[in-house]
Amino acid sequence: MAVLQSNRARKLKLQDLNSFITCELCRGYLIKPTTITECLHTFCRSCIVKYLQDSDDNKCPSCLILIHETNPFDMLRSDKTLEDVIYKLVPKLQENEQRREREFREQHNTENEKKAKEAEESKENAPDFATEPASKRIKLSAAEENFHRDDPQIGVCLECLNDNSVQEQPVRELVRKYIRCSSRLTIAQVKKYLKVKLNLRTADQVEVMCNGEIMGKDHTLEFVYMTRWRVKEGSVLMLQYRPRLDFL
16 A cells, blocks of 8 residues: 655555554454444444443443443444445455355345345335325435435334224324335434325324334434344344324
């Protein structure tokens, strides 16, 4: 690797950069780099998530600063730029990681393959803007139309939870409950999607849950998948929605 210094190219060895592109927890190259916003230390996503799940003090493993008293996962951010830099610096790292992920899915995706296929085929679940009046349609530029298209995708199942003690249910089952979307979608956007599909007055009429816990509106699907779903990688994320109690 060559860099310019005083108008001259100077070669750097990859090992000179290792301290910037390796994970302190596993000592390997950073895979899906994830940064703690409180102190800006970066680790592999799986490493820091596992560390915080096993830790009782919610502190950074490098500097021991308190990340968050109750929910340290809210202070984690993916660093896509650093990931791209590492893949360019380290030969075949991206290729090898993709191969490992592919092998993992092949070994563990038995029952979930069918669900993932249903999720891919559920494009009809997307809001049908073609049926809207022309006056309500918005012309998108090519860049806007491709927004989030290159994001990591995730399969999601939206299950309806209704209280049988309530005679007139304010929400109903979706016709197609499997969707595939960007992992950076927030719970607030999921609620807006439900508002459209269920013809609700407001998105706040429903609350979205995972494993019995109500999800915050700013949580991304990636965050929920990492911290609340906790099922083997490659599985469809199971979310439940129900009417908010104060709307009943």
